[in-house]
């Protein structure tokens with residue numbers, strides 16, 4: 001890169017150091033023209049483009065702040081929020097795009113939040129997806145319920161003798177497997 005002092009087009013790396021958390025590399029560089037030294041910091045780029053068009057660096061703290069509101073009064077602690085923000089960042093980075101908008105970030109939050117707390121998920125989704133009727137909530141709740149039942153069925157199968165035939169294996173009255181009929 002250009003020397004920030006004399007604008008010479010090249011510079012030489014004289015020292016490289018990875019930060020303690022491994023998220024960035026600091027390089028000490030020297031300009032071969034004016035011999036002055038300067039430092040560059042290299043990080044994996046991930047920026048957020050705001051509605052106003054302004055770009056700012058991705059921040060896990062902002063994810064936590066955004067989700068914390070939806071988690072008020074829920075059994076979710078700060079560690080849970082930190083883990084969630086980390087998962088969101090990992091999935092965004094895995095997506096490979098260096099610039100993201102609020103919509104993409106919201107989308108990346110929904111999955112992990114749903115696993116963390118369903119009520120918080122519904123609150124967050126209602127704002128994010130702009131729910132404007134009870135039907136929207138109903139649809140979201142029905143989809144959560146269907147997934148939970150699928151999960152419970154899977155667990156039952158693992159717990160049981162391995163047979164998939166619920167009707168014969170579990171002749172329990174009402175409730176239970178009745179929805180399979």
Ligand SMILES: [Zn+2]
Pocket residue numbers: 003004005006007008031032033034035036
């Ligand atoms: Zn220079």
